[in-house]
Amino acid sequence: MEECEVCGRESGNISIIDIESVELRACPRCSEGKKVIRRPGAGAATRITMQQPKEEDKLVQDFGERMRKGREAMNLPLKVVAEMLNEKHSLLLRIEEQKTMPSVALTKKLERFLGIKLVEEKDIESTPSGQGKGGKATLGDFIVGN
Secondary structure, three states: OOOOOOOOEEEEEOOEEEEEOOOEEOOHHHHOOOEEEEOOOOOOOHOOOOOOOOOOEOOOOOHHHHHHHHHOOOOOHHHHHHHHOOOOOHHHHHHOOOOOOOHHHHHHHHHHHHHHOOEEOOOOOOOOOOOOHOOOOOOHHHHHOO
């Protein structure tokens, strides 16, 4: 049984739906009238529902607490934040309680709106001499005798 990311109900019949360019796992009741991307039984790919952050950019461990502190710093109840971001209150509550990970699009939306950082960027090491822009190896790095 999987959890519906819209209402939170457990269901064995989860579909992948599109709501404002965000893919969500939804029960049959919540997927009614929505654009269905994949139905149950469409293969193993149905379990991959949201675009995850790149390996270099990982969601911080305390994303729920940071979200709550950012919201409280603005003195806004979660219901108001949900309305202003055009998101479901139940989804934002589950994210704040760290029961659900936000999609990349929602993470960016929350960061902009609340003025917080939810993604930690991978440490970029200083570029060793002899490497080109962006730390990529140049042809000279492969020539023996340099």
